[in-house]
Every structure is written in structure tokens, then in C-alpha cells.
Amino acid sequence: MKLKPIYDKIVVKRMEEKEQKTPSGIIIPDTAKEKPQVGEVIAVGNGKVLNNGEIRPLAVNVGDKVLFNKYAGTEVELDGEKYLVMAEDEVLAIIE
Template identity: 45%
Template sequence: MKIRPLHDRIVVRRKEEETATAGGIILPGAAAEKPNQGVVISVGTGRILDNGSVQALAVNEGDVVVFGKYSGQNTIDIDGEELLILNESDIYGVLEA
């Protein structure tokens, strides 16, 4: 099943949680923080401006994005996978390789 977000919304798959620290200490599930990075799965058509025109979004499918720690409270479960639904304003930036 696919989801097509509306307007300035973006569907993101959160990156996997880190289960070990840089020093090699294994973290239990409750202690591991959820990552604030993810891959864009789908994007809406754009933000509707006051004059009625549509401004295209600055992110594209496949981009790796950084979002706020408390962003992504809106989640959806599709085919057993938890996806985040974010507004474009919730995204801080795009990571480039």
C-alpha cells in the first residue's frame, strides 16, 4: 500500500535506532533514543500560498532529512512499518553525501 500526502506534508521512514554507543556499550530498547533522521518516502504537491499558487517542496523522495527531536508525533502504520508524517516546516535540513 502507498500513501500520497497532501499539500506540504512529507512521509518519512525513520532511520534505525542505535543499539550500541560509540564505545560499544549495548543499550536496552528503552534507553535508546529515536533517531532524528529519516528517508523521505513520499511528498505532497506543495504549500498553497495566500494568492492561491502552489509552492513546490524543497525535499524530494529519497532525500535523507533531519527533523526535530519531538517532530513526528503523527505516525501511521503501513504494511507493518511505522512511518512519520511531517510538515515541511518540521524538517531542519537535507543531508547530502
């Protein structure tokens, strides 16, 4: 099954973080870490509908690495993978 977002929505997969250790060698468990705020765009909608009815193409494309705020989007699980579905305006920046 695939997710096909509509309008100005995008599907983002969070980037996996490497295992984190403190300087003294203590491994920080996943439950104590914040979720990464960087992800890869997996799918994009066809564009934002403007007030005059025109559709503006999205600024992000499939494959872009994006930075988003901590509480952006709605988390969904599909085929055992977790994704975020969010509006394009929740993206803070494209990482080049």
C-alpha cells in the same frame, strides 16, 4: 497500500540505528535509546498553498535524507512499517 501526502506534507521513514554499546561493552536496549532524528523521505505532497492561492513546490524530494526535531510529525504504521507524516517546515535540514 501506499501513503500519498497532501499539500506540504511528507512521509519519512526513520533511519535504523546500529546496536549501541557502552565503552565497557554493555548493550543499550531500544527502550533506553532516543529515536533517531534522521530519516529518508518516502513520499511528498504536491506543494504548499500560498496566501495568493499559488502552489509552491516542496524543497524536499523522495529519497532525500532529512534531519527533523525530536517531536516532529505524527507516527503511523502501515503494513507493519512505521512512518512519520510531517509538514515540510518541520524538516530542519537536508543531509547531503
